[in-house]
Structure formats: C-alpha cells, structure tokens
Amino acid sequence: MNRIDATFDSLRAAGKRAFVAYVSGGDPDQDRSLEILRALDQAGADVIELGVPFSDPLADGIVNQLAAQRALEAGATLPRMLDLVRRFRAESEKALVLFTYLNPVYTYGFERFHADAAAAGADGVLLLDLPPDEIPRNAELEERPSLRHIRLIAPTTPKERIPLLAGASEGFVYYVSRAGVTGAQTTLAEGIAENVAEIRRHTRVPVAVGFGISTPEQAAEVARAADGVVVGSAIVNIIAENAGAADVAERVLSFVKPLVDAVKSV
Numbered sequence: 001m002n003r004i005d006a007t008f009d010s011l012r013a014a015g016k017r018a019f020v021a022y023v024s025g026g027d028p029d030q031d032r033s034l035e036i037l038r039a040l041d042q043a044g045a046d047v048i049e050l051g052v053p054f055s056d057p058l059a060d061g062i063v064n065q066l067a068a069q070r071a072l073e074a075g076a077t078l079p080r081m082l083d084l085v086r087r088f089r090a091e092s093e094k095a096l097v098l099f100t101y102l103n104p105v106y107t108y109g110f111e112r113f114h115a116d117a118a119a120a121g122a123d124g125v126l127l128l129d130l131p132p133d134e135i136p137r138n139a140e141l142e143e144r145p146s147l148r149h150i151r152l153i154a155p156t157t158p159k160e161r162i163p164l165l166a167g168a169s170e171g172f173v174y175y176v177s178r179a180g181v182t183g184a185q186t187t188l189a190e191g192i193a194e195n196v197a198e199i200r201r202h203t204r205v206p207v208a209v210g211f212g213i214s215t216p217e218q219a220a221e222v223a224r225a226a227d228g229v230v231v232g233s234a235i236v237n238i239i240a241e242n243a244g245a246a247d248v249a250e251r252v253l254s255f256v257k258p259l260v261d262a263v264k265s266v
Contacts, residue, residue, distance in 0.1 A: 002123055002124075002148055002171070003093060003094070003095035003096070003123040004047060004095045004097070004123045004124050004148050004171040004172065005148070005171065006095075007046050007047060007095045008171075008172060008205075008206045008227065008228070011046065011227075012206070012227070016264060016266075017223040017226065017227060017228055017229060017263050017264070017266055018046040018047055018172075018206070018208060018227060018228035018229070018263075019044065019045050019046050019047075019219075019228070019229055019231070019259065019260045019263045019264070020045070020046065020047040020048075020049060020208050020210070020228050020229065020230040020231070021040045021043075021045040021047070021048050021049065021230075021231060021232070021235055021256060022048075022049040022051060022099060022210075022230060022231070022232030022233075022235065022236070023036055023037070023040070023048070023049075023050065023051065023067075023232075023235055023236060023239065023252075024050075024051040024053055024064060024067035024068055024070075024071050024236060024239075025050045025051055025052060025053060025071060025076060025080075025081045025084050026053055026070075026071030026072075026074055026075070026076030026080065026081065026084070027053070027067045027068075027070050027071040027074070027076075027236070027239055027243075028070050028071075028074060028239065028243040028244075028248065029071075029074040029075075030074065030075070030076070030080060030084060032248055032249065033071075033084060034084060034087055034088060035248070035249035036239065036248065036249045036252050037050070037084075037088045037092075038088070038091070038092070038249065039249040039250065039252045039253040039256070040094075040235075040252070040253075040256060041092050041094050042253055043252075043253050043256040043257045043260050044256075044257065044260040044261075044264070045094070045256065045260060046094075046095065046228070047094070047095040047096070047097060047172075047208075047228070048094055048095070048096050048097070049096075049097045049098075049099040049126070049230070049232070050081065050084070050085065050096060050097070050098055050099060050122075051064065051067070051068065051099045051100065052078055052081050052098055052099065052100035052101075052104055053067075053068040053069075053071040053072045053076040053081075054068060054100065054101045054103065054104055055068075055072065056101075056103070057101065058101075058129070059101075059128045059129070061233060063233045063236050063237050063240065064232065064233055064236055066240060067236045067239065067240065070240075070243065078100075078104045078105070078107075078108050078113075079108075081098070082116055082117060082120040082122075083120070085098070085117070085120040085121050085122050086120040086121060088121070089120065089121030095123050095124075096121065096122050096123055096124075097122070097123060097124040097125065097126055097148075097150060097171070098117055098122050098124070098125045098126070098147075099125075099126045099128070100125065100126070100127060100128070101127065101128055101129050102127050102128075102129050102130045105125075105127065110140055110141055110142075111140075111142075111144065114143075114144035114146050114147055115144070115146065117146075117147060118144075118146035118147055122147060123147065123148060123171070124147050124148035124149070124150050124170070124171045125147045125148075125149060125150070126149075126150040126151075126152070126174060127149075128152065132149075132151065132164060132165065132168040133164060148170040148171030149168070149169070149170045149171070150169060150170065150171050150172060150173070150174055151165045151166070151168055151169035151173055151174065152165070152174050152175075152176055153165050153166065153173055153174070153175050153176065153199055154175075154176040155176070155177070155189065155191065155195060159198075162198065162199060162202055163202040166199050166202035166203035166205075167202055167203055169203060169205055170205065171205065172205055172206040172207065172208045172227065172228060173199055173203060173205060173206070173207045173208070174208055174210060174230065175192075175195060175196060175199060175207055175208065175209045175210070175226070176210065176211045177189040177192050177195075177209050177210065177211045177212060177213075177222075188212065188213070188218055188221060188222065189211075189212060192209055192222060192225050192226070193224075193225035196209065196225050196226050206227035206228055207226050207227050207228070208226060208227060208228030208229065208230050209222045209225070209226040209228070209229060209230065210229070210230025210231070210232060211230075213229060213230065213231050213234070214231065214233070214234035215234075215259075216258045216259055216261070216262035217262070219231065219259045219262045219263050220262040220263065220265060220266055223262070223263045223266040224266050229259075229263050231256075231259055234255075235252060235255065235256060238251055238252055238255045239252060
C-alpha cells in the first residue's frame with residue numbers, strides 16, 4: 001500500500017489526526033536539508049511535504065520564496081531533490097510528498113518524473129498549478145499511478161468545482177484555509193469546519209488543512225475539524241532564522257514537536 005494511504009488509514013483506525021510538515025528541499029543546503037527531514041521524522045510528523053525549489057513560486061509567500069531562493073543558490077535542482085528523497089528513504093519509511101510547480105516537472109519530463117520520483121521513494125506529488133481538468137486535454141500530462149496526486153481546494157474555489165477537485169484527489173485533499181499565498185498568521189481563517197465538511201461530501205480521501213497555522217493552539221483547533229494539519233511557513237521561518245547554525249535541525253525539532261503533540265492530543 002502507498003505510504004500516504006497507509007498512514008491515514010492507521011491514524012483513522014486509532015482516532016488520530018495527521019501532522020503534515022512542509023519544508024523546502026535543499027534549504028539551507030543539501031546535507032542540512034537531510035538533517036531537517038530526519039528531525040521532522042523524529043518529531044513525529046506523519047507526512048512530509050518536500051518543496052522542489054522553483055524560481056517563480058507564485059503560490060508562496062515571502063518566507064517560502066526566500067527558502068526556495070536559498071536552496072537554488074546552494075545548488076538545488078529537481079534531480080538533487082530526488083537524490084535527497086533517496087537518501088532519506090534509505091533510513092525512513094515516512095510518507096513523503098513532492099510539492100512543486102509544473103514547470104520543473106515538465107522540463108524534466110512528466111512521465112520520467114513520475115517514474116524517477118517513485119523509484120527514489122516519493123509517495124505523492126502536489127502540482128500547484130496543474131488543474132485536473134487540463135490533464136485530459138494534454139496526453140503528455142497523463143498521471144501515473146506510481147504517485148498519489150493531491151489536489152488543492154481553497155475558500156475561493158467555486159462550489160461547482162469542488163466535486164471535480166475532491167473527486168480527482170488521491171492520498172488526501174489539501175484544503176487551503178485562506179485566500180492568498182502561504183504564510184503564518186496570528187489567527188485562523190473562519191469557516192474551516194464547514195468547508196471541510198463540504199469537501200468530505202465529495203470524496204472518501206482525508207482532508208488536511210493548511211495555510212496560516214503556526215502555534216500548537218491553532219494546530220489543535222484545526223485538528224478538531226480535519227483529518228490532518230499542515231504547517232509549512234512557520235517551520236521554514238525557523239530554518240531561515242537559523243540557516244547559519246550548525247544545529248538548525250535540532251531547532252526545527254524543538255519547534256515542531258509541540259505542534260505534533262497538540263495535533264495528537266485531539
């Protein structure tokens with residue numbers, strides 16, 4: 001069974017929610033990025049989203065944009081991200097999703113990407129700028145079953161599109177809880193529980209909620225309404241603040257562990 005499916009199935013059976021952690025691959029460099037993945041694993045993250053650095057990340061806020069820039073300046077490429085996955089997979093069975101834009105994947109080769117990513121040990125992919133209704137119009141973008149294909153749904157998604165996006169999602173649906181780009185917030189968006197309930201009407205896969213979650217209290221509140229909680233920018237900001245520190249991975253671990261514990265307490 002795919003690791004994403006197995007993870008959510010196990011958590012559902014135990015009555016628990018998933019903690020999903022996002023970091024930019026290669027930030028602040030390749031070796032310390034691997035240490036950070038290990039730290040997320042040790043902290044108890046259930047799923048790791050590994051961002052593939054891209055020069056034009058339009059859906060990302062400034063924190064994640066700068067993380068991609070640091071990684072690119074340190075030599076990050078899509079092949080090096082696959083190598084990072086391979087190195088992490090040699091020591092961990094944690095579910096891992098590649099979070100990226102279409103351009104790097106298309107340049108690499110869509111079919112080749114699916115084969116190589118799966119062979120490296122990735123379990124899923126979230127292509128932020130590839131709507132599922134575009135896929136039937138482009139034979140070269142045919143999705144392969146080797147990876148779970150995760151979809152985004154936002155508060156601004158037209159209601160008539162929710163069945164399409166939810167029905168086409170694999171692994172889990174990523175519900176973006178607020179409009180705009182990524183970034184930590186001091187308060188949660190309104191209507192999370194209602195919108196998650198609406199999405200669940202159209203799919204059997206779990207629904208994870210992200211964008212703007214940065215504290216244990218916020219994480220626990222979201223966990224009461226969703227199957228998973230996604231934290232990204234707040235973690236990436238810890239990396240940014242400690243990019244020059246030898247113990248950056250330990251600082252990430254210290255920050256993430258209380259968030260995981262809050263989600264698991266629900």
